[in-house]
Amino acid sequence: MDFDPFILARIQFATNISFHILFPAISIGLGWILLFFRLRFTQTGDQAWEYAYQFWVKIFALTFAMGVVSGITMSFQFGTNWPGFMEKAGNVAGPLLGYEVLSAFFLEASFLGIMLFGKDRVSNRMHLISSFLVAFGTTLSAFWILSLNSWMQTPTGYYLENGVVMVDSWMEVIFNPSFPYRFFHMLIACLLTSAFVIAGVSAWRALRNVDGPATWKVMKTGVMMAAVLAPIQILVGDFHGLNTLEHQPAKIAAMEAVWETEKGAAFTLFALPDEESKTNRYAIEVPYAASFILTHDPMGEVKGLNEFEGEHPPVAMVFWSFRVMLAVGGLMLLVSWWAAWQLRGKNTPTKPLLYALSAMTFSGWIAVLAGWYVTEIGRQPWIVTGVLKVQDVVADHSSATVGGTLIGYILLYGFLLASYIGALLNLSRKPAASLKLTAVSAPQTVNKEV
Amino acid sequence: MEYWLPIIYMGIMGLALLIYVILDGYDLGVGMLVPLANEAEKDMMIASIGPFWDANETWIVLGIGVLLIAFPVAHGIILTSLYLPVTIMLMGLILRGVAFDLRVKAGDHRRGLWNKAFFAGSLIASLAQGWMLGAYITGLHSSATSLLFSALIAMTLPALYLILGCGWLLMKTDGELRNKAIGWARMAIWPMGLGLFMVSIATPLVSSTIAEKWFTLPNALYLMPIPMICLFCYGLIVAALNKPTMLDKNRSYLIYACTVAICLMASLGLAYSLFPDIIIGGLTIWESAASVKSLQFTLVGVVITLPVILFYTYFVYRIFHGKATALSYE
Incomplete structure (x- = not known):
């Protein structure tokens, strides 16, 4: 068997980063949620x-550790x-x-x-500050890494000298055109992911009666967070898409599987995009919808893949990742609103809702991964759009070496x-x-009981 | 600027890697000692490193980060050549990092498995780091001598980490466990000494550039304090292990401090031997440096953040000073 070491290296990078992102996607949101719990108690x-x-x-500590160790891999992988x-x-x-480090x-x-082990060694105030700094640190880390990722998507503020990127303006590099959109889209994605995790695990615990009032409070926190954030996320995602249309039209063409530039392009609900014949097989389309979503004009022009011959991303993967993200996002909106409606006031949830919430525990993971596949595969064949191609930067390892570590x-x-x-x-x-908890009790008695 | 910036960055990188060795060294060492302890002692040993290990590991990320920021070309060459040991080290670090949590969270029936993973991960990471250091000193060649040399350092570094780990346990624990730590140190001190001795002999033999730097007058005289201090510290450790009353009262730190001094001397010697190469006999720091503008931009951040980082690292160690207590989130 003869595998291309370049493809193997890409699969390895994708494997590492896909595994890594699962944990920050939870811990970034969960850090703020924990701070909220501590503040509410105070x-x-x-x-x-x-x-x-x-x-x-406890779950935060485990998630954080998974994120740290898988993140170290990333820093060496480059x-x-x-x-x-x-x-x-x-x-x-x-x-x-x-700057991230x-x-x-x-x-x-x-x-x-x-935060984890110092609660009895520092004041409540210092502990709150520490919890804040941990949450703030995770978010700041996202800021820098998304800035770099966005610069790779939409590079600005640089010039080339003998093929090497030199910086013109750091402001333009850091706040490159796609950065604000990608940053907020990802931040909200993290908050949504953690909201569904806490709501889902709580629902699971409620179904098994393993906990009392605390679990209900957590579930409600998660549900309300999700119900508010899900629609905002759709809006931010739409802005992000418009930004991509402006700066990376080839990615949009692949997301929508538009092969030829056209006015009044249809939105394809389902299709099997075929790169050889440059057509969509078994397509189910909504007329004019793609033009309307992307240009806010039913007759607006959408650039097709034909304009980026040889330099556009693989279509089917981007097309399908995008649809998976949309579908999961839509489902998150529906379930969170359904749950918010049931939990309004002092109402208790029905069993079907509890089952639905537990089933949705890791829904954020699917949406986050699918979203990242859209944006990262959608950047191909470039590693820095218009500047540097992925195939030109790969290390010269044998396929046995890369394949072996990949399997590991x-x-x-x-x-x-x-x-x-x-x-x-x-x-x-x-x-x-x-479980034994019934009435509200004063905070000073708590420490002794625990 | 073009002359000084790469030197400053080499200093920062060296500092980060030195701090990494003396901090993560002790928690990797404790990790390798875990199988020798009973269940309660295992918990106490892990409790003693629980609040620190994560920040300790961040220093290697900074070290590699500085390599990447300041010397991007060398970063590529070094890490590409060290592909397999790096990957093996990463897998070791991953395994032990998650074992910290999973040994108490995955359920009692899995505790034994995660204790083993914690040990194995610590050992694998230490061996791999030693190998990487050896390969780096020999200029990343793959001749038989350099492989042998890498193997030698791969055996030495874990012994050094074991002594750091024992030194840490002496400071952080009490009673029977502390006595055991002295016993473990007695076993690890000889391989560490032998290893350091062999490495010192082998280094000039393996690299003629280094030999030239070491054995010309007057350089050789200026360098004398390095082996002298190392020998003195080593002798002090051996003496203290033979007469543990030397470690009583407020002198628990003795072994750890002496080992840190040895690490400091070794890294000074290494820095002297390497300079101004970033890849021995291959590439100087100036040849592989990033653009002045990028180095300046990052230096602002380094100057502001590094003192702050050192301050709150100190702050965290203050909060958790004294003998370790059982870990509790409550």
């Missing part, structure tokens, strides 16, 4: 909030597999990654120790993912102290 003295914190901080990227674009990528990684990692990573990640979900189930199955 304000109300309601023990349930403290129990909620104690249960979820050099081991894509040295050309650093040689050519290192003047942009290096500083942005550097200096401003965010140390902050979150250091104060995590206090896949086995390790499969095992770790199973262990992570297993640990979540294990923690969720245990009856919590909050």
Whole structure:
């Protein structure tokens, strides 16, 4: 068998980064949620909030650790597999990654120790500050890495000198055209992912009666967060799409599988895009809808893939990833509104809703991965749009070397993912102290009881 | 600027990697010692490193980050040549990083499995790091001598980490576990000494550039304090292990501090031997440096954040000073 080492290196990168993003997608949101629990407890003295914190901080610690160790892999991967990227674009990528390490990684990692294990060693105030700094650090980290990713999608503020990227303006590099959209889209995605995780696990616990009031409070927090954020996310996503249309029209053409430039393009609900014949087989279309969504004019012009001959991304994968993201996003909106309606006031949820919420626990993961596949595969064949192609920066390893490590990573990640979900189930199955909790009690008695 | 910036960055990179070795070194060392302890001791050992390991590991990310920021060309060459040991190290670090949490969260019947994973991950990462260091010092060649040399350092670095781990346990634990740590250190100190000795002999033999730098007058005289301090610290460790009353009261830090001094001396020696090459005999720091504008931009961040990082690292260690207590989120 003869595999192309270039393809293997790409699969390896995709595997590493797909595995990695699962955990920040939860911990970025969960960090803020935990801060919210702690603040609510400090304000109300309601023990349930403290129990909620104690249960979820365990899952946060595990998720955070998974994110850290899989993230270290990423920092080495650029050099081991894509040295050309650093040689050519290192003047942009290096500083942005550097600022991420200096401003965010140390902050979150250091104060995590206090947040997790220092509660009886520092004041409540210091603990709140530490929890804030951890949440802030995770978000800051997202800021820098998304800035770099967005620059690779829509590079600005640079010039080339002997094929090497040199920086003109750091403001234009950091705040490149797609950055604000991608940053907010991802941040909301993280919040939604964590909202569904806490709501889903809580629903699962409620179905098994393993916990009391704390679980209801958590579920409601998650549901309300999701109900508010889901529609906002759709709006932000739409803006993001319009931005992509302006700067990366080839990606949009692939997302919509528009082969020829046309006015009044239809939105394809379902199709099997075929790159050889440049057609969509079994297409189910909504007339004029693509033009309307993208240009807000039913007769607007949508550029087709024919304009980017040889330099457009693989169509079917981008097309389908986009549809998976839309479908999961739509489902999240429906379920969260249904749940918010049932949980309004002091109402309790019905069993079907609890089942639906537990089934949706990891829905955010699917949407996040699908969304990233759209944007990353949609950038192909470029690593930096219009500047540098992926195939020109790959390291010269044999397919046996890359294939061997790839198999190693896949086995390790499969095992770790199973262990992570297993640990979540294990923690969720245990009856919590909050079962016995009935009335609101004063905060000062809490510490002794725990 | 074009002359000084790469030197400044080499200093920062060296500092980050030195801090990495002395901080993550102790928690990797403790990880390798875990199988020797009983269940309660295992918990206590892991509790002693729980609040710190994550931040400790961040220093290697900074070290590699600086390599990437300041010397992008060298970053590519070094990491591409070290592809397999890097990958193996990463898998080791992943395994032990998650084992911290999973050993208490995956259920009691899995605890044994994750304890083993914690040990194995620590050992694999330490061996791989030693190998990488050896390969780096020999200029990333793949001749038989350089492979042998890499293997030698791969065996030495874990022994050094073991001593750092024992030194840490002496400071952070009490009673029977502390006595055990002294016993473990007695076993690890000889391989560490032998390893360091062999490495010192082999380094000038393997690299003629280094030999030239070491054995010409007056350089050789200026360099004398390095082996002298190393020998003195090593002797002090051996003496303290033979007479543990030397470690009583407020002198628990002795072994850890002496090992840190050895690491510091070794890294000074290494920096002297390498300079101004970033890849020995291949590429100087100026040849592989990033553009002045990028280096300046990042330096602003480094100057502001590095002192802050050092300050809150100190702050965290203050909060968790003294003997370790059982880890609790409550």
